[in-house]
Amino acid sequence: xxxxxxxxxxxxxxxxxxxxxxxxxxxxxxxxxxxxxxxxxxxxxxxxxxxxxxxxxxxxxxxxxxxxxxxxxxxxxxxxxxxxxxxxxxxxxxxxxxxxxxxxxxxxxxxxxxxxxxxxxxxxxxxxxxxxxxxxxxxxxxxxxxxxxxxxxxxxxxxxxxxxxxxxxxxxxxxxxxxxxxxxxxxxx
Amino acid sequence: xxxxxxxxxxxxxxxxxxxxxxxxxxxxxxxxxxxxxxxxxxxxxxxxxxxxxxxxxxxxxxxxxxxxxxxxxxxxxxxxxxxxxxxxxxxxxxxxxxxxxxxxxxxxxxxxxxxxxxxxxxxxxxxxxxxxxxxxxxxxxxxxxxxxxxxxxxxxxxxxxxxxxxxxxxxxxxxxxxxxxxxxxxxxxxxxxxxxxxxxxxxxxxxxxxxxxxxxxxxxxxxxxxxxxxxxxxxxxxxxxxxxxxxxxxxxxxxxxxxxxxxxxxxxxxxxxxxxxxxxxxxxxxxxxxxxxxxxxxxxxxxxxxxxxxxxxxxxxxxx
Ligand code: SF4
Ligand code: SF4
Numbered sequence: 001x002x003x004x005x006x007x008x009x010x011x012x013x014x015x016x017x018x019x020x021x022x023x024x025x026x027x028x029x030x031x032x033x034x035x036x037x038x039x040x041x042x043x044x045x046x047x048x049x050x051x052x053x054x055x056x057x058x059x060x061x062x063x064x065x066x067x068x069x070x071x072x073x074x075x076x077x078x079x080x081x082x083x084x085x086x087x088x089x090x091x092x093x094x095x096x097x098x099x100x101x102x103x104x105x106x107x108x109x110x111x112x113x114x115x116x117x118x119x120x121x122x123x124x125x126x127x128x129x130x131x132x133x134x135x136x137x138x139x140x141x142x143x144x145x146x147x148x149x150x151x152x153x154x155x156x157x158x159x160x161x162x163x164x165x166x167x168x169x170x171x172x173x174x175x176x177x178x179x180x181x182x183x184x185x186x187x188x189x
Numbered sequence: 190x191x192x193x194x195x196x197x198x199x200x201x202x203x204x205x206x207x208x209x210x211x212x213x214x215x216x217x218x219x220x221x222x223x224x225x226x227x228x229x230x231x232x233x234x235x236x237x238x239x240x241x242x243x244x245x246x247x248x249x250x251x252x253x254x255x256x257x258x259x260x261x262x263x264x265x266x267x268x269x270x271x272x273x274x275x276x277x278x279x280x281x282x283x284x285x286x287x288x289x290x291x292x293x294x295x296x297x298x299x300x301x302x303x304x305x306x307x308x309x310x311x312x313x314x315x316x317x318x319x320x321x322x323x324x325x326x327x328x329x330x331x332x333x334x335x336x337x338x339x340x341x342x343x344x345x346x347x348x349x350x351x352x353x354x355x356x357x358x359x360x361x362x363x364x365x366x367x368x369x370x371x372x373x374x375x376x377x378x379x380x381x382x383x384x385x386x387x388x389x390x391x392x393x394x395x396x397x398x399x400x401x402x403x404x405x406x407x408x409x410x411x412x413x414x415x416x417x418x419x420x421x422x423x424x425x426x427x428x429x430x431x432x433x434x435x436x437x438x439x440x441x442x443x444x445x446x447x448x449x450x451x452x453x454x455x456x457x458x459x460x461x462x463x464x465x466x467x468x469x470x471x472x473x474x475x476x477x478x479x480x481x482x483x484x485x486x487x488x489x490x491x492x493x494x495x496x497x498x499x500x501x502x503x504x505x506x507x508x509x
Contacts, residue, residue: 032196038194069279071279072278072284075277090277
């Protein structure tokens with residue numbers, strides 16, 4: 001019993017895309033589709049104080065999951081470790097979960113005919129090496145993976161010391177993907 | 190330019206036209222059934238020969254819902270897994286609740302139709318089957334008022350659930366409105382009335398009564414202002430929520446081909462044309478068959494256009 005979570009530290013991210021590539025090869029994501037994207041925006045600010053914004057797009061591992069509650073067959077579910085996953089055998093392919101995910105994290109996998117998304121490499125890298133592929137390749141340690149139910153986990157310390165944000169918090173989905181936002185910014189009116 | 194993190198517009202449209210067709214057919218079925226039952230209940234004797242609109246309605250209802258369900262099943266990416274919908278139920282999912290509802294509605298609807306066409310069926314090659322179930326049919330006929338009320342309630346449920354199906358989705362502002370289920374119920378009813386008029390006249394011309402035709406035409410004319418008000422409330426409601434939602438309304442009503450479809454097909458076919466016909470050709474409820482048919486066809490097209498518009502514009506205009 002764990003509650004897996006992830007921190008994306010956008011202050012440490014350099015936008016190198018190694019996480020995306022690791023994800024693609026680990027999970028055999030079909031051409032042109034993505035479980036994970038790190039988008040780069042910028043530069044922002046006034047020279048010499050320039051900065052880029054990095055944003056991670058992937059399943060947010062919501063605690064209150066719109067995708068699970070709409071699924072008519074319980075094919076979308078949250079496992080005992082807090083990972084939101086899809087049971088291909090139960091799925092009928094109604095695509096309700098794809099439209100219900102407010103983070104656009106799901107896509108239809110044309111090979112399996114079942115919705116696909118990040119599941120923290122549950123069946124692949126996590127199983128073999130104890131952490132998702134993206135976490136293990138990140139050169140700057142911008143990604144931290146851990147267990148929210150364990151007070152001694154390093155993720156606990158980070159989240160108690162740093163400011164973090166979660167996307168679309170007003171929806172009440174309580175994502176378990178936390179972002180440590182960029183400190184540098186620009187004044188925009 | 191190719192962004193290094195990849196293409197952003199994958200999967201922009203999740204649900205395509207078959208879903209709109211299903212939403213239309215389900216609404217039509219529910220509306221036709223409710224219309225048929227109301228017409229039937231207007232006649233205190235409630236005995237054969239049945240009115241043309243009763244016959245048309247009870248025939249349309251099972252056919253459209255069955256065709257709709259077939260469309261829906263073949264639109265699943267895994268149609269062969271369809272049976273999973275019947276074994277696993279998630280009572281938090283509107284889709285599951287819909288499956289449960291349809292599980293009762295569809296067969297009962299068909300049985301009601303059999304009841305109303307009993308005479309014809311008993312004379313056809315199906316007579317042995319009809320004789321076999323004679324006792325059951327006698328029982329249902331004796332209690333047909335209650336049986337009808339049950340079917341009416343289920344039909345109402347089918348009419349609103351299609352709206353809840355979309356309104357449960359937070360991702361798309363145009364779907365996520367409490368007005369949508371009522372709008373779908375009202376427009377489904379209006380298409381159902383139109384279908385009863387149209388097919389009643391075309392298929393059962395001997396049993397058509399002018400008086401009931403006028404009654405249904407008046408009913409349909411009353412639904413039009415209600416529908417327009419609901420559409421107005423849907424957009425104004427979103428607009429007053431401000432921010433992204435206000436932007437969604439503005440673009441959904443003014444930008445691109447879907448805004449055109451809204452004004453030309455939705456407003457044109459379901460509000461303008463029926464109103465013009467009602468005020469000119471059918472003034473004082475004159476009984477002019479061609480205009481009555483034109484009117485009903487226009488209303489049905491308008492309701493289909495509304496389903497298409499909500500489905501696609503909802504997924505395309507996100508305001509961000
Ligand atoms: S981000 Fe989307 S797919 Fe992931 S748990 Fe939340 S709703 Fe479900
Ligand atoms: S597509 Fe599959 S996983 Fe998604 S809601 Fe439908 S049945 Fe559930």
